[in-house]
Amino acid sequence: MAKLFKNMFATSESTALTLGEELAQKGVSRRQILKFSSYVAALMALPASYSTAIAESLSKARRQSVIWLSFQECTGCTESITRSFSPSLEDLIFDFISLDYSEALMNVSGSAAEAARKQAMEENKGKYIVVVEGSIPLDKDGIYSVSGGHTNLDVLKEVAKDAMAIISMGTCASFGGIPAAHPNPTGAVGVHEIIKDKPIINVPGCPPIPEVMTGTIAFLLSLGKIPELDHLGRPKAFYGDNIHDRCYRRPFYERGEFANSFDDEGARKGYCLFNLGCKGPVTYNACATIKWNGGVSFPIQSGHGCLGCSEPGFWDKGSFYSPLSTPTSGLGKAAMGAAAVGTAGAVVASLVQRKRRENILKAAAVPKPTETKLGADDE
């Protein structure tokens, strides 16, 4: 019986419908595609006229095959994408993409799951998108993270080989994230340190904003190309501005109105959190504009400073509660040491000075004044 179903689902290239046709069959009109496209365009800050092009390209595409790999992760990124409102995850997986492998969401376990992955890789050779969640440990040949008896390292290399592009979802996959935090016990690294010959889009964040995840996927599948990336490989549309510049509390910063503790009057009035360690000024992400969970809030709006989670190595930048303008290293001991050395140095230098002076005075002693007898005329 199971075989029967499997046959029923078996598919071949020749009979595959384009997305446009498939959607039309489901009663989804071109208007809907156009609307989705204009939303993607707005989300990615593309010229609004792009929406027509996106709609055209979407109509012609087959549902995009996506393979989602879970490595050293906490599943927070997968959790996050389920919170995406527009487009929603179910809209994506039912209408626009084919999520062919996802350990967190897929039905079957074990060999059947692995088979699904292989099948997708074969059918979409060179065309599938790989999403990586979690970092990859390199120490001890990668034995610190194993799935199905294979190290993440092996699986990544295998799957990446025939991929169209890789999305490093979350800070772990992008930059190593928390497993790579000091002292990086397992030698964890991000995808780009292993895969060098494929386009990689970094979508960092711990986790990333749901709409940024779905938006990036939507862009990739809509236009079939990599969006414009910044120097850290992040889509500029989402990571182009720092949070501080777009923060609704920015005017308080300008006015010099700051919360100085977490529950003072300033905090309650929504003043700027710079003094409480907010990393908004050096963190590039869309939290302040797209916000979280359907736009209800984002960390700063809820009173806690930005942790800087979309930046490489943010775990090791000193305490989350140290204001940006403060030194990361404790200066107290260093300063005391310097003070002690300075004082000692000054004492020694003074003694040397004193000694030199005495020597000079001894050598060129001021002669005793001549006791000239006055009164004796010398003319």
Added chain:
Amino acid sequence: MNQRVVVDPITRIEGHLRIEAETDANGKIAQAYSSGTMVRGIELILRGRDPRDAWAFAQRICGVCTLVHGLASVRAVEDALKYDIPANAQLIRNIMIGAQYVHDHVMHFYHLHALDWVDVVSALKADPAATSTLAQSISNYRNSSPGYFSDVQKRVKGLVDSGQLGIFANGFYGHPEFKLPPEANLMAVAHYLDALAWQREVVKLHAIFGGKNPHPNFLVGGMPTPISSASGGAAATSLSIVGLSQIREIIVKMQDFVNQVYVPDTIAIASFYKDWFKRGEGVGNFMTCGDFPSDGSKDKAKLLIPSGVILNRDLSHIEPLDLNDPSQVQEFVDHSWYDYEGDKKGLHPYDGQTNLNYTGPEAPYAQLDIDKEYSWLKSPRWRGKPVEVGPLARVLMLYASGHEPTKEIANATLSKLGLPIEAMFSTLGRTASRTLESKIIADQMMGWYDNLVANIKAGDLSVHNEAKWNPNDWPSEAKGVGFLEAPRGMLTHYIVIKDKKIANYQAVVPSTWNAGPRDGNGGVGPYEAALMDNHTLFDPKQPLEIQRTIHSFDPCLACAVHVSDPDGEELVQIKIQ
């Protein structure tokens, strides 16, 4: 013929878990071994850091139970520093944990567990009108019209017709263990989608209090979310009048979904699988640390969920639990890839060590050496005994301690299914406990919310205690334990602070209690024991039975299952990958 079955990876869980099991000639599981195959060393990473930062690190232990590790960490620091928090902060934490329970349990049930019981493809054969009738017969949930079910069916059909099944690919469709009629399957699939949309809405509660979900923000000494003194506009924080009323709406939404969808669905589905109330028991020992203080105090008497240990299914007696007692809580590493300095004796978490020492086979490997070390999990034991933690433990503890609402709802549910209380010691008992617990907690949430609003109206806006925020005010040495009843079970974080820095950090998480490997005496953990309780695989290539029992624990790591014969001799290797 004896067989070894490997299922790897097990999906629809968090993380990487591997279980090795051995079946006899009839396909019955004789031995099972559970192994965590991924390690990040977060405990090592935490050392030397500012204890106030620890929550953010600890929170990333898990993104599914995204909140609990952060909060356990905060509580550990607060316990170490004897740091009191304002009543409002305690109420907010209660509401947040409560929301986490309801959200997490619903998502587990529909998105991680349901596909073990529901045949998606069978839903295509359902009659939407009959489905509507079925749905209306068990609940007054609004989404129950024939048109609604027809739309869902159309959507699934579109997916199937496209030939691109995505996450539903390669399912064990048509497996005789699927017993639901097509209409029940369609209803469950519809609710799968509904729950996905619903969960998006309800986590807004976390976003309002914590800025985002997953991984909302916490703060040592209270909560970071000031109660807005401005009503709106640019100056407001998320916890304004608007935010508060939104929270209320969300709580109502949670209660409605639990009452109208989750509870009825659980009963409906369970009624087709009553044989699963007879297997998958586990170790028969249950433990809770207690949670939900009614105020800011640490008074154990004021906890909604009591703490204690139940041994050998004996609900008439509860052993007291002391987390700080080195003779009660110990972690063993006899079968774990860790090194303890000296011999491998059990260590209390304050003295715990995390020295990675992999001794397993080289990858790629077909099986682990179950006689030696075979997991990244340690084996925690209470007075040397394996115990199960989680919803079942909590419901039993509430039941045993005489909590009336629990007794009422548990008895009502069991009687509806025609089952005795003993049925709870099982795979589906575990799943049902999750449902019951969701209802109990959802009902409590509105009370906490009302108390919070009453405090605010009375002028108490305090959510954070500044008193010990400055590390200069700390003792040079301190240690503490933060405990919390996470959705998956008792969670404890142990912290040792020296000179304002973390000297040692040990998290003893629910999945360690449940999924840990054997201890030095060969004592099996709950996962292993549950699988060894009356499980016969219909088709070793489709280990649906293993999925069901493992998923009933709502695992929080990635896993694999081996099956080998009792002699340990390898027989037939089932295709793994």
Added chain:
Amino acid sequence: MTKAPSSCHENDVPLTGLSIALLPEIIAHLQDLAEKLKKGPVFAQEIISLRGLPMTREDIEDLDKHLGHGEVNAKVEVAGNSDVWETSYSGVWRVRHFGTDDRILVDDIVIAVIPEILMAHKDDISASVLRMNDTILNLQQDGIASNQTKSLD
């Protein structure tokens, strides 16, 4: 512990001035369109995405006050609602898409004879031809069927 949230005093959010600054851009596009149309009928649309600009809600309200409301109002029900209306200046449209959760997804000014979202797509039209044929066929069959039933009565 200080005062509870005070009842309400709205924070004055000053206008950024972007609403006024946009008007010349709109005129330029409108003039462009007028020139193109002199040479014959043509489809062209220029879109200014308001969400891509650092405008406050107040800015947008101010802009809408300037643009006014014209003769056409349209509602598009597709994946949530969409509101489309012509401003008091012919050829200047406002298009606002809402998501299924009624959040504003897109907020555009469109300078066009008619915004594309309102136009029927050629593929959809082709599909309609087929669908309507089906419908007619079905109706005829139903008709025959019902007639037969009737005649049996």
Added chain:
Amino acid sequence: MENNNPTPKPKDASKAVEKFLVSSASQLAPYLEACIHCGQCAHACHFYEVTQDPKYTPAYKLFPMTKAYRRSKNPLNWLGMIPTLEEDEIAEWQDLVFNGCTMCGRCTNVCPMGIDVAQIVGATRQALTAAGYYPEDLMAAAENVVQHGSPLKVSTSVLEDRLEWIADESETDIPLDKKGAEVMFTISSIELMKYPDSVGAMAKMLNAAGVNWTISTKGYESTNFGYLAGRPDIAKLGTSRLVNAAEELGVKELIIPECGHAYSVLRWNGANIMGRPLGFKVYHITEYLAKLKREGKLKFKSIETAFTYHDPCQISRRGGAADDARYLLEGFAPNFVEMKVTGNQNWCCGGGGGVQAMNKYRDMRINVFKIKAKQVEETGTNTMISACANCRLTMDESIAELKWGGKLDSLVEILADNLIED
């Protein structure tokens, strides 16, 4: 007589550096570290004002000493990053510190850091002299002190002759080496030789007030050219002659006549030069007269003449006695007019600090006087009086050269002329 303090020859820059180190290791160190080169002192200096040549900027005069000090002190000197002092630099500054500075201290008043330039110039003179860089005429005057007891070679016998003549001229007693005197009076050889009237005037007033005073033949010269020439040995010689004489006489008070630097040296630096406190009090003549007037021992007729007062730098700005001169004029000269810039801020005569003794700067001094002339003219009077013989000598030279219409008088002389004698 053999000079056992030979003038240091040949020139040797290292001697200057050593000397700097000895001096800077005293109270001068903070000043040497603090200059911020703001240049505000330029406008306070009369030499800069009349030449507009930046080299006369007082701060610039600190350079050699600062450089030598930094060289020895700055931690960076271990790295060899601080340049050392060169011979040609010392030669360049010789002119500036001996000729180009009267040590009037006006620049200190404007300095935002409060640096006392005059003190450093004094120390610099010592250092340069030690290294063999000094003006011959000033050194000659200093040498005279050793050999003849006075820069103008007023030996004891000359002194006795002159005093006898002055006593006759002024019809008053001038007691010499009087045992049991309570007050020792000193004279400046400039006065003795060029302005004998003022000596007579002072004697007259002391006698009129009934002061038990005397002049010692063992120590009478109040000027200290050793100090001005940068010869600490000669400075000490001059000072100890006075101190020894006074202590031998057992007087309680010592009076400095109308001479600026004499007052500054003995009153404010005497203890320092001697290395011990002095056994008597030191007064400038204006201070002493004011004291007598306060005690009612002196009375003056008031005069109608309108005049203004030129503050000698060392008495007012650097001596703190500006008020006593004004007290003396109170009730005595109702038509007295202050200059616009007066008191502690007053412009220098241009000849202090030994500059008067140097011919090279004669033209410069005359130009400097133009400032003073203008000051006086602005008061509407044509007479100024002063309480410093050196000021008079400097300015009289210029008055004559410029044929200026106004005139210059001595404060003590004008007072003595109007003394009410019982």
Added chain:
Amino acid sequence: MSDLLDFARGPALQVSVMIFIFGVLYRLISLFLTPKNFIASPARENVKGAFGAGVGEIVRRMIPDKEYMRKEMFAFLNGWAFHIGLAITVFGLAGHIMFFKKILGFGWWNLPSNFVMLAGVITLFSLIASLAHRLTDPVLRKLSTLDDYLSGGLTVLPVATGLLATMHLGLRYETLIAIHILSVCIFLIYFPFGKLMHAFLVFVTRAKTGVEMARKGVKL
């Protein structure tokens, strides 16, 4: 967050603060330990106490006497503008206060950022004006040494980079702030070795002169 910022906030600041503290203490303490050979002649009678005189002089010299005011108007106004501006900028900006709080253990109320930025602009212009003055005025040219230009330049840098950072002009913010912090580091390192030390020495020399003047009874 760039690695440059990590370097600036970490080792660079640590080393520069150490050098700063070492240098300042070295200079001040060795100055106070300089042997004194000064034997005071008796002070004039009825003069005010040394402490009052010293403090009085520190305050009094903030404004030049009227005799010099006209000629020193530029130096006076520009100096004040610069020093007040710098003080506001350094001690008024919230970010800076946090820096001091971290080191000193206490903070104070900050000023509005816009106001601080205005002060920063004034500071910058007055610095540039003073450098221009130094280059054009013959007296100042004669007096100026490398130290003067270096000190001026090293003061311009933090002010200018700080303004750019707060205005978010040019490069990315973290790069700007890193450059700003690094420029402060250079400033701190150079501070004890040049005339920037006048910030401390001004109290020493003014007070010293004040005490000596008072002893003589000179009323300035």
